[in-house]
Amino acid sequence: MTEQVLAAIDGSHYAEGVCDYAAWASLALKAPLSFVHVVDNHSQVPDEQNLSGNLRFGARERLMKELSELDEQRAKVNREQGKLMLEAAKARALEDGIADPIIRQLNGTLVETLVELEKDVRLLVLGKRGESAHSASGHLGSNLERVVREMHRPILMVPKTFKQPEKVLIAFDGSKTARKGVEMLARSPLFDGTECHVLIVGADTAEHRSELEWALSTLRDAGHQAEGAIRSGEVDDTLQAYEKEHAIDLLVMGAYGHSRIRHLLVGSTTTAMLRGSRIPVLILR
Known part of the structure; x- marks a missing residue:
C-alpha cells in the first residue's frame, strides 16, 4: 500500500x-x-468495583444491566x-x-x-x-x-487554524540523527519554497558555529533560503522567543538520539513544550 x-x-x-x-x-x-x-x-465503561458497594445482588445486577445498555447507546x-x-x-x-x-x-x-x-x-x-x-x-x-x-x-x-507555512524553524543540536533531520527537511517537498531557519540552543563555540554552517549549507544547496543562530538558554523558552521574533510558521524537532531536543520531547517537559507552541510542530522520528 x-x-x-x-x-x-x-x-x-x-x-x-x-x-x-x-x-x-x-x-x-x-x-x-x-x-x-x-x-x-x-472509555465509557464504568469501574464495576466502584458500583458494588453495599448493593444487594439483585439491585447491583439490574444496575449493571442498565449501565451496559447505556454504554451500548453511547457507543452507537x-x-x-x-x-x-x-x-x-x-x-x-x-x-x-x-x-x-x-x-x-x-x-x-x-x-x-x-x-x-x-x-x-x-x-x-x-x-x-x-x-x-x-x-x-x-x-x-x-x-x-x-x-x-x-x-x-x-x-x-x-493548531485550530491553518496557515500556509512560509517560514520553518528546525531545532538543531549537531548530533548525527539531527543532521538526518536537516537532510530530510532539505529534500522534503513539504517545504519547497519555504524560508528555513536553524537554531542551536547552547554556547557560541567554534564547534556549534561549524555545525550551524553545515546545516545552512545543506539547506541552501537544496535551494532553500536559510538563516540561523546560536543562542544560550532553556531550550523551550529560547525556541519560542525565536519563533516570535522571526514570525515562524512551523517548528521542526527530532524525537531521536540522546540529544537535549530528544529529552525535551520524550521527557517530563513534553507537554509543556507542545502546549506552549502556537504554531504547528513537526516531530521527526
Missing part, C-alpha cells in the same frame, strides 16, 4: 485545522490522504457522530483540492490503533488537543504524549 498522510480526527475544535494541514501535506507530498476516527467504547451515538465528522472532513478535503480522500472508522484505543496503522503512514496529523482534553486547562492529554513516544513516523501536531 502507498504510504499516506493519515489524519486522526475527533469532535474537538482542532478538527478543521487537522483537515486543512493534512490536505496541504497530502498535496505537497503527492501522497493519498486518509482520515480516521477511532471509537473507544471502553459515538459511531454516528464519528461518521458525520468523517463525512465533514472528506467534504472539506475535497474543497482543499484532494481528489479522493479516504475515510475510516475503527474501534479500539487511539494510540494502539495508530501504532497498528503506522506501517502505511508517511505523516500523521493530529490536533494539539484531543476531544477529551479540557481547552482551558492547557493539558494535551496522555494520548498525544503516548503517540509521540510510541509512533515511529513523522507527526505533525497542528
Whole structure:
C-alpha cells in the first residue's frame, strides 16, 4: 500500500485545522490522504468495583444491566457522530483540492490503533488537543504524549487554524540523527519554497558555529533560503522567543538520539513544550 498522510480526527475544535494541514501535506507530498476516527467504547465503561458497594445482588445486577445498555447507546451515538465528522472532513478535503480522500472508522484505543496503522503512514496529523482534553486547562492529554513516544513516523501536531507555512524553524543540536533531520527537511517537498531557519540552543563555540554552517549549507544547496543562530538558554523558552521574533510558521524537532531536543520531547517537559507552541510542530522520528 502507498504510504499516506493519515489524519486522526475527533469532535474537538482542532478538527478543521487537522483537515486543512493534512490536505496541504497530502498535496505537497503527492501522497493519498486518509482520515480516521477511532471509537473507544471502553472509555465509557464504568469501574464495576466502584458500583458494588453495599448493593444487594439483585439491585447491583439490574444496575449493571442498565449501565451496559447505556454504554451500548453511547457507543452507537459515538459511531454516528464519528461518521458525520468523517463525512465533514472528506467534504472539506475535497474543497482543499484532494481528489479522493479516504475515510475510516475503527474501534479500539487511539494510540494502539495508530501504532497498528503506522506501517502505511508517511505523516500523521493530529490536533494539539484531543476531544477529551479540557481547552482551558492547557493539558494535551496522555494520548498525544503516548503517540509521540510510541509512533515511529513523522507527526505533525497542528493548531485550530491553518496557515500556509512560509517560514520553518528546525531545532538543531549537531548530533548525527539531527543532521538526518536537516537532510530530510532539505529534500522534503513539504517545504519547497519555504524560508528555513536553524537554531542551536547552547554556547557560541567554534564547534556549534561549524555545525550551524553545515546545516545552512545543506539547506541552501537544496535551494532553500536559510538563516540561523546560536543562542544560550532553556531550550523551550529560547525556541519560542525565536519563533516570535522571526514570525515562524512551523517548528521542526527530532524525537531521536540522546540529544537535549530528544529529552525535551520524550521527557517530563513534553507537554509543556507542545502546549506552549502556537504554531504547528513537526516531530521527526
